[in-house]
Amino acid sequence: MARKTKEEALETREKILDAAIDIFFENGVSASSLNEIALRAGVTRGAVYWHFKNKRDIFDALHERLFKSFMDMLSPRLDHIDADPLAQLRGLQTDLMREVHGNPMKKRALSVFLLKCDYSGDMKDFLIEQEKSKFKSFQIFADYVRRVQEQKLMPAHFPPEVIARMYHCFFSGLLYEYLRFPGTIDFDTHVLPSINAFFSRMA
Amino acid sequence: MARKTKEEALETREKILDAAIDIFFENGVSASSLNEIALRAGVTRGAVYWHFKNKRDIFDALHERLFKSFMDMLSPRLDHIDADPLAQLRGLQTDLMREVHGNPMKKRALSVFLLKCDYSGDMKDFLIEQEKSKFKSFQIFADYVRRVQEQKLMPAHFPPEVIARMYHCFFSGLLYEYLRFPGTIDFDTHVLPSINAFFSRMA
DNA sequence: ATATATACATACACGAATGTTTGTATTCTT
DNA sequence: AAGAATACAAACATTCGTGTATGTATATAT
Numbered sequence: 001m002a003r004k005t006k007e008e009a010l011e012t013r014e015k016i017l018d019a020a021i022d023i024f025f026e027n028g029v030s031a032s033s034l035n036e037i038a039l040r041a042g043v044t045r046g047a048v049y050w051h052f053k054n055k056r057d058i059f060d061a062l063h064e065r066l067f068k069s070f071m072d073m074l075s076p077r078l079d080h081i082d083a084d085p086l087a088q089l090r091g092l093q094t095d096l097m098r099e100v101h102g103n104p105m106k107k108r109a110l111s112v113f114l115l116k117c118d119y120s121g122d123m124k125d126f127l128i129e130q131e132k133s134k135f136k137s138f139q140i141f142a143d144y145v146r147r148v149q150e151q152k153l154m155p156a157h158f159p160p161e162v163i164a165r166m167y168h169c170f171f172s173g174l175l176y177e178y179l180r181f182p183g184t185i186d187f188d189t190h191v192l193p194s195i196n197a198f199f200s201r202m203a
Numbered sequence: 204m205a206r207k208t209k210e211e212a213l214e215t216r217e218k219i220l221d222a223a224i225d226i227f228f229e230n231g232v233s234a235s236s237l238n239e240i241a242l243r244a245g246v247t248r249g250a251v252y253w254h255f256k257n258k259r260d261i262f263d264a265l266h267e268r269l270f271k272s273f274m275d276m277l278s279p280r281l282d283h284i285d286a287d288p289l290a291q292l293r294g295l296q297t298d299l300m301r302e303v304h305g306n307p308m309k310k311r312a313l314s315v316f317l318l319k320c321d322y323s324g325d326m327k328d329f330l331i332e333q334e335k336s337k338f339k340s341f342q343i344f345a346d347y348v349r350r351v352q353e354q355k356l357m358p359a360h361f362p363p364e365v366i367a368r369m370y371h372c373f374f375s376g377l378l379y380e381y382l383r384f385p386g387t388i389d390f391d392t393h394v395l396p397s398i399n400a401f402f403s404r405m406a
Numbered sequence: 407a408t409a410t411a412t413a414c415a416t417a418c419a420c421g422a423a424t425g426t427t428t429g430t431a432t433t434c435t436t
Numbered sequence: 437a438a439g440a441a442t443a444c445a446a447a448c449a450t451t452c453g454t455g456t457a458t459g460t461a462t463a464t465a466t
Contacts (some may be wrong), residue, residue, distance in 0.1 A: 003413050003462040012413085028321030030233040033453055046415050049455075116321040118231030131384055158400045165380075165388075165397040166404075170369070173376020177368075181334055185368075194368040197361045201369075201404050206432040206443045215443085236423055249445050252425075 013051045015041040017065065018105075020058050025108045029059065029117035056122045063126075066109045067133060073099065074137055078144045085148045090199040093171055094192065100175070101187045111179045138168055170198055216254045218244040220268065221308075223261050228311045232262065232320035259325045266329075269312045270336060276302065277340055281347045288351045293402040296374055297395065303378070304390045314382045341371055373401055 004012070019041035023032045034055060038045045052058045073096065082088040100107050119127035142164035149156040154163075174194065178185055185191065207215070222244035226235045237258060241248045255261045276299065285291040303310050322330040345367035352359040357366075377397065381388055388394065 003411090003460090003464095005463065006412090009413060026323065028233060028323035028326075030231060030321070031324050035453075044415050045454090047413075050412090050414060054454085116323060118233070118319040118321060120229065120231035120319060121234050123231075127383075131387065134384075135387070157403065158396065162393075162396045162400050165393055166373070166400045169376035169380055169397065170373045170401075171376070172379060173372035173374070176375060176379060177372055180330075181337075184334065184338070190365075190368055193361065193365045194372065197365050197369045198373075200360065206430090206434095206441090208433070209442090212443060238423075247445050248424090250443075253442090253444060257425085 009051075012041070012043060012047060016043065016048055016051060017058065017061060020062060021105065021109050021112060024062075024112045024116055029055070029112065029123075030121075056126070059117075059123070059126070062109060063113065063130075066106065066113065069106070070096075071133070071137065075140060078140055081144070081148055081151065081153070085153050086199050089167070090195060093195055096171075097174070097178070097187075097191055097195070100178075101191070107179070110175070114176060115179055138164060141167065212254075215244070215246060215250060219246065219251055219254060220261065220264060223265060224308065224312050224315060227265075227315045227319055232258070232315065232326075233324075259329070262320075262326070262329070265312060266316065266333075269309065269316065272309070273299075274336070274340065278343060281343055284347070284351055284354065284356070288356050289402050292370070293398060296398055299374075300377070300381070300390075300394055300398070303381075304394070310382070313378070317379060318382055341367060344370065 016037060020032075020037045023037045023040055026032075027036070032055070034045050034048050037058070038048045041047075048058075052061065074092075077088075077092050100110060117123065119130075142160045145154070145160040145163045145167075148154045149160060174191065178187075178191055219240060223235075223240050226240050226243055229235075230239070235258070237248050237251050240261070241251045244250075251261075255264065277295075280291075280295050303313060320326065322333075345363045348357070348366045348370075349363040351357045352363060377394065381390075381394055
């Protein structure tokens with residue numbers, strides 16, 4: 001085949017990434033071959049190896065693309081404190097879940113990172129990276145809780161880190177459950193009410 | 204080599220399963236070869252194929268061995284209602300986490316099932332099985348909540364399933380966090396306090 | 407306009423894992 | 437005590453994925 005223009009090359013790169021999400025989601029990361037990804041994207045392995053070093057490299061690119069968008073959503077919504085902090089937190093979590101629920105591509109990508117890969121072998125050091133970024137988002141939330149407690153808008157029976165940990169566990173647990181059993185747990189009748197229950201008990 | 208007695212054969216079977224947990228934990232399920240497992244167990248692939256049909260068969264056997272012990276722990280502790288249900292629930296969750304924390308073999312096995320495998324390909328129908336057993340334990344808890352609400356020992360602002368879902372998400376989320384980042388999240392200073400915080404907010 | 411770098415497709419070589427088959431020393435059966 | 441079944445080890449064949457090397461048509465630089 002012939003050489004493409006730079007824009008076209010970028011398009012095929014994106015095509016490969018999109019195909020990778022699908023294939024990873026269907027087969028699991030380690031069981032997915034680069035050939036499958038290439039075929040799904042409508043190219044050959046040559047194109048894949050041109051744009052990416054190996055499977056791990058594709059994985060990194062996907063992570064970059066996904067977590068950026070989430071951090072962009074998280075940070076600006078916790079840099080200030082609303083009149084009702086609990087409502088603010090509930091709103092944030094609701095919107096995050098709604099974002100996942102409404103965006104099939106993001107949903108599949110998240111599934112890949114949380115359920116469709118075992119972080120071992122090549123991926124071991126990737127887990128360390130992920131730990132760092134998770135720690136970052138955790139710190140953002142712990143800081144928020146600390147400020148809220150300082151302003152006496154929340155009882156300070158527990159240190160901010162503990163509250164943050166509790167919140168974080170509930171949220172990630174909810175996410176896991178929702179992604180793991182897509183048929184069983186409905187968004188409107190299960191996910192949203194359980195968020196409301198969680199926050200109504202924290203008042 | 205020579206034929207072993209029946210007891211010896213059972214021993215090698217157990218040896219293979221133990222080795223499988225280790226290898227699965229280190230490399231992830233799909234990246235683990237049957238040869239590695241055999242070598243770790245001190246046998247050859249011949250022995251593995253004698254006792255098990257394939258890798259999936261080993262996986263099933265491990266699941267059988269693990270989840271039985273957890274269900275045995277769960278059921279009898281929720282078939283009655285203590286004077287203080289919240290304390291009862293907190294105690295159950297604490298003990299379950301303590302069990303995981305104190306038993307390295309169980310801890311590694313749980314890690315394998317929750318983090319070290321992607322349920323796709325051969326494993327897809329396995330996920331369905333897991334969903335069933337998870338639904339079972341969920342029902343046990345929802346029933347418990349319902350009975351507690353009927354006895355007016357807990358406010359009934361939310362249906363039992365919602366409360367159960369919330370509890371379940373928090374617990375599994377905590378478990379995931381604890382297993383995923385073994386170095387970061389300490390048992391005494393992070394896990395236990397966050398359980399206490401969770402239940403103190405539910406009063 | 408020509409040279410060169412680009413964006414792939416195609417072909418090749420290699421290792422690794424799987425499932426199966428065969429061999430064999432014992433143990434169990436009768 | 438002798439045949440049959442058992443509990444493996446060892447060898448084989450086959451498939452599959454990876455990485456790399458090569459070919460090539462075209463965009464881009466000069």
